[in-house]
Amino acid sequence: MTTYYTKSHEWIRLDGQEATVGITTHASEELGELVFVEAKDEGTEVAAGDAAAVVESVKAASDIYAPVAGTVSGFNDRLSDEPTLVGSDPEGEGWIFRMTVSNPEEVTSLLTREQYDAL
Amino acid sequence: MSDTLQQTPLFALHGELGARMVPFAGYAMPLQYPAGLMAEHVHTRTKAGLFDVSHMGQIRIAAKSGDVRDAALALESLVPANYAGLPANRQRYGLLTNDQGGILDDLMVANMGHDLLVVVNASCKEADAERIEAALSDRCVVTRQFDRALLALQGPASEAALAPLCSAAAAMRFMDMIETHIADIPVTLSRSGYTGEDGYEIGCAAEDGERLARLLLAQPDVMPIGLGARDSLRLEAGLCLYGNDIDTTTTPIEASLGWAIQKIRREGGEREGGYPGAEHVLRQAREGAARQRVGLMAEGRAPVRGGAKLFADAQGSREVGVVTSGAFGPTVQAPVAMGYVETAYAAVDTALFAELRGKFVPVHVRATPFVAPGFKR
Numbered sequence: 504m505t506t507y508y509t510k511s512h513e514w515i516r517l518d519g520q521e522a523t524v525g526i527t528t529h530a531s532e533e534l535g536e537l538v539f540v541e542a543k544d545e546g547t548e549v550a551a552g553d554a555a556a557v558v559e560s561v562k563a564a565s566d567i568y569a570p571v572a573g574t575v576s577g578f579n580d581r582l583s584d585e586p587t588l589v590g591s592d593p594e595g596e597g598w599i600f601r602m603t604v605s606n607p608e609e610v611t612s613l614l615t616r617e618q619y620d621a622l
Numbered sequence: 623m624s625d626t627l628q629q630t631p632l633f634a635l636h637g638e639l640g641a642r643m644v645p646f647a648g649y650a651m652p653l654q655y656p657a658g659l660m661a662e663h664v665h666t667r668t669k670a671g672l673f674d675v676s677h678m679g680q681i682r683i684a685a686k687s688g689d690v691r692d693a694a695l696a697l698e699s700l701v702p703a704n705y706a707g708l709p710a711n712r713q714r715y716g717l718l719t720n721d722q723g724g725i726l727d728d729l730m731v732a733n734m735g736h737d738l739l740v741v742v743n744a745s746c747k748e749a750d751a752e753r754i755e756a757a758l759s760d761r762c763v764v765t766r767q768f769d770r771a772l773l774a775l776q777g778p779a780s781e782a783a784l785a786p787l788c789s790a791a792a793a794m795r796f797m798d799m800i801e802t803h804i805a806d807i808p809v810t811l812s813r814s815g816y817t818g819e820d821g822y823e824i825g826c827a828a829e830d831g832e833r834l835a836r837l838l839l840a841q842p843d844v845m846p847i848g849l850g851a852r853d854s855l856r857l858e859a860g861l862c863l864y865g866n867d868i869d870t871t872t873t874p875i876e877a878s879l880g881w882a883i884q885k886i887r888r889e890g891g892e893r894e895g896g897y898p899g900a901e902h903v904l905r906q907a908r909e910g911a912a913r914q915r916v917g918l919m920a921e922g923r924a925p926v927r928g929g930a931k932l933f934a935d936a937q938g939s940r941e942v943g944v945v946t947s948g949a950f951g952p953t954v955q956a957p958v959a960m961g962y963v964e965t966a967y968a969a970v971d972t973a974l975f976a977e978l979r980g981k982f983v984p985v986h987v988r989a990t991p992f993v994a995p996g997f998k999r
Contacts, residue, residue: 536660538950539923557979559925561659561854561950586923 506594507570507610508619514594515570517610523598526558526567527619531593535560540582540589542567542600547575549602551609556599558589567599571609577601630676631771631831639846646849647744649677654848662851663952666817667993670777671847672838679747680767680825681754684737687761693738696758697731702874702897704884710735713799713812715882717874718750723899723906724870725877726753728862732799732812739799739810741772741823743864771831775838776821776847776855778996783841784822791822796997807834813998817852818859820996858951858958860917860990866928867915867946867960873899875906876962878915883907914968917990918945918959918976920983925950925957926976932963933975936982942967945976951992958992959985 506516512530516523526534542556549555554566555575569575578600581588589597604610614622627650636643641652652674654662665671685692694705703716713732717725727746732739742750747768755764775783784791788804791811799812807830815821826834838844853863862868868877886892889904897903920926925948932943948959959976967974970989975982 535654535658538660538952539925541924559950561663561952562850564925564927583923 506616507613508616509568509570509613510622511568513567513570515610515613517604517607520603520607521576522571522573522602522604522610524555524567524570524600524602525598526589526593528593531590531597534558534565535562535590537586537589540579540586540599542578543575545575545577549573549575555602558586558599569602570613571604572606573602573604575600576603628677630674631828632674632676632835635832635835636674641846641848644849647677649744651677652846652848654850655846657845659848659850659854660952662845662847663854665845666777666819666847666851666855667953668778669843669845670775670779670783670821670841671817671851672835672844673774673776673847673852674835675774675823676771676831677744678772679742679744679750680770680772681740681742681747681751682737682765682767683740683754683758684763684765685761686763690733690735690737693762694733696761697738697740697754698887698893698896700754700757700897701729701731702883702887702900702903703731704886704893705731705733705738706893707884707886708733711798711800713797713814717879717882718753719874719897719899719903720870721898723873723902725864725868725872725874726750726870728864728868730812730814732810734799734801734810745865769828771826771828771834773824773826773831773835773838774815774817774821775824775844776815776817776819778820779843780819780821781998783838783844786841787837794998796820796999804834805837809834816859816861817855818861818991818993818995819855820998854949854952857947857949857960858953858992859995860960860992862915862960863947872915872962873903873906873911875903876911876913876915880907910965912965913943913962914965915946915960915962916968917988917992918948918961918974918985919988919992920957920959920976920985922983923950923957924978924983926959926978926983926985931977932961932985933977933982934967936975936984938975938977938982942974954992960990963987
């Protein structure tokens with residue numbers, strides 16, 4: 504399973520047509536501690552770049568965008584009670600939502616880790 | 623950071639402490655330190671936090687007659703508060719009003735015995751000083767002290783932190799203000815603040831600012847706190863932020879700040895009215911205003927932020943107000959907010975709905991402050 508990255512600091516990990524999405528360590532450090540995380544309802548269709556989730560710090564709300572087109576298929580329920588998990592393990596246990604991607608090939612248009620780190 | 627931003631006397635210290643700096647009211651100010659907003663908020667509520675508020679304006683008003691009461695009476699022509707009756711070494715909140723009764727700024731005024739010391743908001747300080755000079759300069763000497771340092775030490779451990787440095791601090795009551803020394807530094811010291819906690823505001827010469835801050839930070843339980851936590855602290859304390867919760871379009875009555883107008887300045891009082899917009903404010907005080915500022919708490923954990931519209935029904939068909947400040951309250955562990963609603967919806971416990979990303983989430987009007995105040999009466 505390869506992980507791809509967006510310029511807007513999301514990551515996406517693809518397993519067949521199912522993908523897990525979260526925010527990068529860099530993004531979580533910029534946002535600070537989170538107090539609330541919410542994703543679009545399961546079954547919501549999203550285009551690449553659509554807001555698919557929102558994370559809120561004490562100060563501000565930030566949209567999390569769908570890296571590719573697809574359908575939201577789940578939310579990391581642990582974040583309902585423990586939103587700070589995003590900050591402590593953003594690229595692992597702190598994943599935010601799952602989606603069924605429309606076209607798995609689309610991820611290859613995203614950034615590799617090396618390309619993201621070079622931003 | 624743009625080089626057009628002004629710097630407070632503590633600018634270099636903020637850098638050394640690892641602050642994340644942001645532009646605020648024309649100054650480069652610390653948003654937060656490495657501990658982070660949440661930890662800084664909790665530390666202030668449980669121990670003591672040190673804030674740099676040097677960007678705020680300090681103005682001295684001395685009567686040409688030499689009698690501080692004359693300066694107080696002169697200031698009463700701009701502010702609907704009882705300053706002539708304010709005893710020496712006491713401080714009182716007030717509001718500068720315009721001809722419509724709108725709020726130009728909120729301020730703190732202290733009777734220093736020989737003159738008045740006024741503290742105003744950073745974004746308003748030039749305009750405030752001009753307004754005060756224009757109205758008072760025939761009777762008073764108005765001196766801008768915009769280069770001085772101002773620190774706020776806030777939280778239950780503040781008194782213990784100051785005690786070894788200043789023998790007079792512990793005996794002060796809430797809203798006392800004196801001229802004294804901290805270590806060997808001459809300061810103005812008030813027992814006040816804007817976090818809902820016990821604490822002090824300390825003014826000193828710019829060149830002493832950094833040394834004073836270091837002395838305070840060296841005390842047990844004192845940590846530097848940024849503007850981010852200051853905002854969530856004042857919101858939990860139910861205190862207005864000028865420019866968000868009060869401005870030229872809101873009157874003292876609409877803003878639920880009628881308590882800042884003492885009886886002597888109200889209808890039938892000995893010095894009734896006599897400030898800009900008084901006829902509007904007096905009429906609203908008598909007849910009630912069409913809208914009112916209220917505290918709000920949302921169900922769930924999602925913060926309802928400034929700008930969110932408020933509705934009487936879950937379908938969003940009857941708009942009755944707007945949120946002016948909102949955040950997740952780290953002490954309350956729930957979303958807290960304030961805003962304006964039509965007066966019919968202003969009673970505590972009224973159920974309303976806030977528009978949040980296209981949904982209508984239940985909120986209730988709640989009494990403020992959201993946290994019990996820690997003032998030393």
